[in-house]
């Protein structure tokens with residue numbers, strides 16, 4: 001397959017180091033708050049990549065870290081500790097916060113049909129490993145102690161700016177957000193491997209180290225967790241484009257300095273999800289979470305479908321209107337598949353199956369072109385093949401797309417059978433309520449729900465759509 005590699009700035013044929021096997025690493029969440037749907041876009045697209053690699057017969061081992069210590073609010077080495085900030089906000093301990101938001105993250109992933117990586121490592125369980133690797137970097141002369149902290153010396157590298165050419169604004173990253181520059185650094189781009197100087201008296205999580213009691217920097221986490229679980233060579237490293245600099249740049253610097261050879265061959269970066277007012281963040285504008293989508297009556301898989309409609313290397317603009325459009329398209333797609341489930345008899349038409357499967361592979365195999373993959377799904381529906389062939393293809397494609405297409409279509413087909421029993425008066429109110437929800441008139445929607453209840457029916461929003469049950 002062809003995959004765009006951020007390191008070489010071009011599409012390349014993907015060739016794993018070991019035939020038939022893929023080692024894949026994903027930067028995990030910092031578990032101090034809920035993930036916003038912009039973060040989750042990255043995880044959805046990485047999930048598609050993993051599933052497609054498996055689909056082609058490759059044996060994938062995927063590893064992810066959980067950042068439960070030491071990730072600061074700035075991408076540089078300054079700013080507040082996000083974990084500590086979360087704990088203070090909610091009057092909990094850092095470990096309670098980490099547990100709560102780790103669970104919340106995986107619950108969101110489950111709702112979005114994102115597979116949990118084979119190995120998930122919380123950073124706090126790998127402190128000894130961080131210390132070991134930092135010690136090696138010290139011994140090799142790639143790290144130095146200054147003002148109590150251990151820094152990586154970027155001047156010792158032949159090339160530091162691996163993803164892009166040097167830009168003055170890149171350096172500004174470490175000193176943005178109004179925090180002062182770190183005077184201990186020998187070079188502006190140097191970064192902290194181990195902190196012993198916390199500006200917080202109540203920093204909860206600290207460990208003994210050869211350089212004093214302290215805690216690890218963020219970047220060292222991923223290098224160590226990847227190398228320990230996936231070995232000295234990595235096939236694919238994934239993450240949001242935000243992480244390319246400085247996080248991934250620093251990961252490469254440390255890993256290659258430690259190993260003494262090149263480390264990762266392919267870098268897969270998912271671009272931003274923006275709102276109409278700019279880049280999505282937790283701190284500005286509406287805090288968009290999976291729970292919020294559900295509260296507003298959206299099936300989380302509609303959001304997954306929305307993401308798949310565009311390419312992962314393009315910024316995507318989120319608005320409720322855009323999501324509504326995706327919902328309408330998704331519902332229509334399910335409605336088209338539903339009648340196929342009634343009669344699945346007949347043999348698979350091998351020629352049609354192969355032709356359409358080749359088209360799907362051409363789409364996904366061309367740098368994970370999910371939008372094209374969905375077009376092939378419509379081609380299946382339009383084709384002259386019998387239901388058995390169409391359903392076999394749709395089921396197979398969905399191993400990658402992860403939209404529960406057959407399950408939803410079957411649920412729709414069976415709910416269509418039951419609808420005639422419900423009185424017209426109730427159905428009319430249900431339709432009015434749908435319209436009210438679409439206009440986000442939740443007060444009216446609630447009122448209509450009560451009126452439906454008064455007529456003896458209960459209305460429920462489920463992943464398969466609106467369900468009406470007799471009370």
Ligand SMILES: [Zn+2]
Nearest residue numbers: 027028222247
């Ligand atoms: Zn990382």
